[in-house]
Structures are given as C-alpha cells and as structure tokens.
Amino acid sequence: MESFVIEGGRRLSGSIRVDGAKNAALPILAACVLTEEPVMLTGMPDITDVRRMAEILRMLGCQVLHEGHCMRISGMEMCSHEMPDQLSKQIRSSIFMLGPILSRFRQATVTYPGGCEIGLRPIDLHLSGLRALGVSVQEEGGVIHCDGSAMHAGEVHLDYPSVGATENVMMAAACLEGTTTIRNAAREPEIVDLMSFINRMGGRVRGAGCATITVEGVGRLHGCEYAPMPDRIAAGTLLAAAAITGGEIEVTNAPVGDMYAVNAKLREMGCEVHELRDAICLKAPQRLMAFPLLQTQPHPGFPTDMQAQMLALLSVSEGTGVIVENVFENRFTHAGDLNRMGARILCSGRTAVVRGVEGLSGAQVTARDLRGGAALVLAGLRAQGETRVDGAELIDRGYERFEVQLRRLGAKIDRIHTLT
Ligand code: UD1
Numbered sequence: 319m320e321s322f323v324i325e326g327g328r329r330l331s332g333s334i335r336v337d338g339a340k341n342a343a344l345p346i347l348a349a350c351v352l353t354e355e356p357v358m359l360t361g362m363p364d365i366t367d368v369r370r371m372a373e374i375l376r377m378l379g380c381q382v383l384h385e386g387h388c389m390r391i392s393g394m395e396m397c398s399h400e401m402p403d404q405l406s407k408q409i410r411s412s413i414f415m416l417g418p419i420l421s422r423f424r425q426a427t428v429t430y431p432g433g434c435e436i437g438l439r440p441i442d443l444h445l446s447g448l449r450a451l452g453v454s455v456q457e458e459g460g461v462i463h464c465d466g467s468a469m470h471a472g473e474v475h476l477d478y479p480s481v482g483a484t485e486n487v488m489m490a491a492a493c494l495e496g497t498t499t500i501r502n503a504a505r506e507p508e509i510v511d512l513m514s515f516i517n518r519m520g521g522r523v524r525g526a527g528c529a530t531i532t533v534e535g536v537g538r539l540h541g542c543e544y545a546p547m548p549d550r551i552a553a554g555t556l557l558a559a560a561a562i563t564g565g566e567i568e569v570t571n572a573p574v575g576d577m578y579a580v581n582a583k584l585r586e587m588g589c590e591v592h593e594l595r596d597a598i599c600l601k602a603p604q605r606l607m608a609f610p611l612l613q614t615q616p617h618p619g620f621p622t623d624m625q626a627q628m629l630a631l632l633s634v635s636e637g638t639g640v641i642v643e644n645v646f647e648n649r650f651t652h653a654g655d656l657n658r659m660g661a662r663i664l665c666s667g668r669t670a671v672v673r674g675v676e677g678l679s680g681a682q683v684t685a686r687d688l689r690g691g692a693a694l695v696l697a698g699l700r701a702q703g704e705t706r707v708d709g710a711e712l713i714d715r716g717y718e719r720f721e722v723q724l725r726r727l728g729a730k731i732d733r734i735h736t737l738t
Contacts, residue, residue, distance in 0.1 A: 320710040324698035325730040330565035337363040339549035342508040348414035350391040355541030377402040399423040417490035420466040443483035471496030479504040494535040506617040507576040554580040558627040608637030626693035633661035635674040652690030655683035685709035
C-alpha cells in the first residue's frame with residue numbers, strides 16, 4: 319500500500335501546467351482500434367488508468383508502445399473480441415471498448431466493468447444505445463455477449479445523458495453505413511474531444527457538445543496523430559488546493575472555456591479568479607466563504623468530479639453550505655474522514671450539509687475513490703500537523719504524480735510505502 323504523508327499549513331504558490339485529460343484519453347485509446355492503421359498520441363496523462371487501458375489493448379492483440387506522455391497504438395493485429403476479465407474489473411472505462419470492438423469484429427464479449435465505488439454505475443444505457451443500432455445483447459453470469467452481425471445506423475435516444483454511453487454509441491456508429499443520430503447526448507467537453515479525434519481519423523461526426531450528435535458512417539478510418547485536451551478536473555483540483563491553503567497560483571494549459579462552473583464557485587467563496595486564454599490565476603482570501611448551495615449536474619453544470627474537492631473547501635469556510643450530488647448516488651465517502659479531521663459535515667442520501675470550521679487537524683485517513691482521495695489530500699494541506707492519506711494508488715488513477723505537482727507549489731507532501 320502507498321500513502322501520502324502531508325505536513326499541513328503551507329500556502330501554495332507558483333505556476334503549474336496541467337496534463338492531458340484522463341476522461342478524454344481513455345475513450346480516445348478505445349477509439350484507436352476503429353482503424354487498422356497506427357495512431358500516435360501525444361500529451362497523454364501518465365496515470366494508472368491509462369496504463370491499464372493500454373494493457374487491455376495489448377491483450378486484445380494491439381501493439382502499444384508507451385513512453386512517458388507518448389503512445390503509439392497499432393490495431394492491425396488485433397485478434398480478440400473478448401475483453402480480458404481481470405483488467406475490465408479494475409477499470410470502468412473498459413466498457414468503452416464495446417463500441418469499437420463491435421465496429422471491428424461485429425461481436426464483443428465483456429464482463430461488467432469495475433472502477434471507483436461511487437455508485438451503482440449500471441451500463442443499461444450503453445446496452446440500450448447499442449441495441450438501437452441492431453446489436454443483440456445477451457447477459458449471463460456477469461458476462462455480456464454482443465452480436466453485431468445485423469448492426470446498422472439508427473436513431474438512439476438516451477434516457478439520461480450518460481457520458482460513457484454517448485461515447486460508446488459514437489464509436490460504434492463511426493464506421494456504420496448511413497447516419498446515426500444520438501439524442502439527449504451528454505455534452506461534456508471530452509465528448510467534443512472524442513469527436514475531433516474520430517474526425518481526425520477521417521470520420522464524420524457533428525454536434526458533440528450539443529444534445530444531438532450526428533454520426534455519418536464512413537467505410538474506414540485512417541491513422542493520425544492527436545493530443546487529448548487538457549484536464550479540467552486536474553486543473554480545478556489544483557486551483558482548489560491553492561484556495562484551501564489561502565494561496566495564489568497560476569494553472570497553465572487549462573481548458574478555460576470548460577471551467578466556468580468551477581471558477582464561478584471559487585469566486586463565490588471569495589477567491590479572485592482570472593481567466594486568460596489558456597491559463598487561470600487564482601488568489602485565495604485569508605478565509606474562504608461558504609457558498610449556500612452547490613448541485614452537481616451533467617455539463618455545463620457543476621462537475622461531479624469536483625464535488626469532493628469542494629466539500630473539503632466548504633468544510634473550512636466561514637458559514638454553512640449545502641452540496642447536492644445529483645449524478646452519483648454514493649459519492650460522499652470522504653465526508654467521514656473529513657469529520658475525523660475536525661470538519662462538521664452531515665450527510666443524508668445525496669445531500670451534505672456543512673458547517674464551516676476554523677481549522678482541521680491532521681489524522682490518518684483513507685482514500686476510497688479517486689476524487690474523494692484528492693479531497694483528503696487537500697484537507698491535509700490545510701490541516702494542522704500531519705495527515706496520512708492511505709490508498710494513494712486510487713489517487714494515481716487520475717492524477718499524475720500528485721505529490722510532485724503539489725511539492726512544486728510549496729506543499730510538504732511525501733509518498734510512503736507501507737506493508738498491508
Ligand atoms: C464519466 C467520467 C467520470 C464522471 C462521469 C460524470 C470517464 C472515463 N469518466 O463516467 O469521471 O464522473 O462521466 O461526469 O469519462 N448511468 C446509468 N446507466 C448507464 C450509464 C450511466 O444509470 O448505462 C448512470 C450512472 O450510474 C451515473 C450517471 O448515469 O449515476 C452518470 O454516469 P455517466 O455519465 O455514464 O458517467 P461515466 O461515463 O461512467
């Protein structure tokens with residue numbers, strides 16, 4: 319087991335650059351198998367989830383060369399339509415492979431995906447979307463068999479704008495003859511990035527970023543070079559880290575246009591936030607002010623992936639505030655640990671009521687999911703004394719050497735290896 323040990327109380331300052339977005343990189347990796355030609359990806363985040371996805375591609379027969387932030391994927395020798403069981407259970411994004419594998423082989427076998435334990439996270443919308451394209455789906459014993467021999471372009475209406483389901487259907491339809499329309503599609507910026515990538519390979523996708531996406535199938539896609547968009551959640555987390563320490567930082571290479579909801583909340587808390595073309599500068603007040611209400615929503619609403627970090631900030635703000643988590647049903651698992659550090663958070667179902675306290679005190683706590691773990695690190699930066707966050711591996715899923723980034727901004731944080 320790995321842990322972060324933090325000596326709290328240091329004000330963060332300086333400038334830091336964000337990497338490519340995890341949530342853009344993962345579906346893009348899946349989409350690489352839509353073509354038999356090699357794809358060169360640059361600016362990829364060097365995080366565990368990306369390495370696991372690369373491993374899945376290898377096990378399917380693809381050639382993957384991975385060096386730092388660059389990856390070269392060649393799907394020419396891809397030979398299997400069966401997703402490796404163990405790896406699929408470790409990473410929810412493995413479900414993205416369904417659409418691309420169906421596109422290549424007209425059949426696919428996957429097991430129910432894993433990932434962070436932040437809710438039930440069913441895949442019914444992925445499956446109903448594929449069924450609307452003529453795929454027949456049979457589920458038995460946790461294994462899903464998809465037969466796409468009668469696949470066709472079609473009309474897909476999603477009951478809820480699921481990010482993953484929208485991306486899966488987009489990829490499945492990219493090479494189907496005819497026009498597929500996806501209605502009530504998710505509008506997250508990473509979906510726009512996936513559209514740009516598919517189109518760079520010669521695809522004809524329009525409308526991503528809006529509720530209706532049109533995919534005109536093309537006979538075949540070709541190789542290309544691509545760099546995923548920068549990570550708005552990593553950028554937001556760094557801004558939040560500065561805010562909780564009363565700091566002043568600049569985050570460069572930030573997708574500014576996709577971060578208005580987060581920046582607006584940080585301003586509501588009394589931070590000065592300046593948006594430049596591709597950088598954000600934040601100066602935090604001595605004491606943050608509580609916002610009355612934050613509700614997570616699909617984009618362009620407040621992102622659920624920034625909720626945990628904002629809960630940490632709220633816990634040391636002046637006043638009382640409420641957070642409602644509308645996207646996932648079990649995403650307050652970090653609240654108990656924040657309370658152990660001295661916060662006063664009351665959770666009931668999807669709602670957390672927070673009475674701000676002056677300060678937190680260091681404690682030994684445990685990351686239970688990726689963003690919740692990051693929130694505990696933020697709390698540790700602010701707390702008096704030493705905080706140890708166990709389960710650093712969960713944080714590594716989505717943050718590239720988080721401790722190194724924070725150290726660069728002046729934090730005192732180390733990674734330790736402990737025996738379980
Ligand atoms: C993606 C992001 C994740 C983010 C989430 C919401 C990636 C790799 N992950 O996850 O970081 O938190 O979007 O912005 O991009 N649902 C169903 N049935 C389905 C699919 C989803 O009921 O078939 C529900 C989920 O349980 C959840 C909600 O819909 O409550 C949102 O899920 P979805 O938008 O699909 O998120 P993911 O694609 O899993």
